[in-house]
Amino acid sequence: xxxxxxxxxxxxxxLLIFALFLFRSFNVTIILSIxxxxxxxxxxxSTLKKGLFPILLFLTFTFLSNAFFHTGKVSYEIGRLTMxxxxxxxxxxxxxxxxxxxxxxxxxTSTTTAEELVRGMSTLLGPLGRIKAIKEFMTIMSLTFRFxxxxxxxxxxxxxxxxxxxxxxxxxxxxxxxxxxxxxxFERSMKKARDLDNSIS
Numbered sequence: 001x002x003x004x005x006x007x008x009x010x011x012x013x014x015l016l017i018f019a020l021f022l023f024r025s026f027n028v029t030i031i032l033s034i035x036x037x038x039x040x041x042x043x044x045x046s047t048l049k050k051g052l053f054p055i056l057l058f059l060t061f062t063f064l065s066n067a068f069f070h071t072g073k074v075s076y077e078i079g080r081l082t083m084x085x086x087x088x089x090x091x092x093x094x095x096x097x098x099x100x101x102x103x104x105x106x107x108x109t110s111t112t113t114a115e116e117l118v119r120g121m122s123t124l125l126g127p128l129g130r131i132k133a134i135k136e137f138m139t140i141m142s143l144t145f146r147f148x149x150x151x152x153x154x155x156x157x158x159x160x161x162x163x164x165x166x167x168x169x170x171x172x173x174x175x176x177x178x179x180x181x182x183x184x185x186f187e188r189s190m191k192k193a194r195d196l197d198n199s200i201s
Contacts, residue, residue: 006112006120013108020097029093033100040103043110048103055102059095066091 004012019032040048070087077083112120 006116007123009108009112010117010120010124013104016104017101020100026093029096029100033096036100036104036107039107043107047110048106059099059102062098063091063095066094 016032016036020029023029067083067087068081070084070090072084072086074082075085075088109117
């Protein structure tokens with residue numbers, strides 16, 4: 001995947017989005033999913049598994065909300081909740097589409113740097129990319145992408161520092177940790193932003 005230009009990868013991902021939602025055939029969804037899963041083997045698993053837990057929660061919620069809250073022929077009953085055949089079918093289809101989109105996005109961002117993504121979008125825009133407002137927007141995007149890992153690292157460091165004060169952290173303790181790191185995270189992030197701005201100007 002790294003040998004392809006950013007423009008080609010961005011275009012491919014946009015085509016993937018259109019294909020998944022324009023073609024309603026489940027067979028098309030399966031074929032596209034297999035292609036994306038195959039491409040994912042070009043990326044290290046340690047990179048792909050980042051943020052895996054919230055993604056799995058989201059996909060599980062998507063499936064269950066369709067399976068349990070969809071009218072149709074009842075397949076299973078769990079207490080007052082009923083799971084319908086139509087709900088299961090729609091849940092599988094939508095969950096598989098979202099999984100394919102998320103995995104495709106992960107492959108794209110893992111094999112392309114933030115600067116390359118911005119440069120690729122500028123190339124795809126063609127003459128429009130030379131317009132001052134769009135150039136400024138692209139510059140802001142580039143800085144934002146560059147700055148996000150800094151915020152993430154600062155948040156990780158502050159979380160570890162705050163967490164060390166709690167030997168057996170309960171759910172309430174975790175909430176206190178998150179609340180405690182917000183102010184210093186904002187202060188450190190602003191300082192990093194000023195340093196980055198000074199280095200550019």
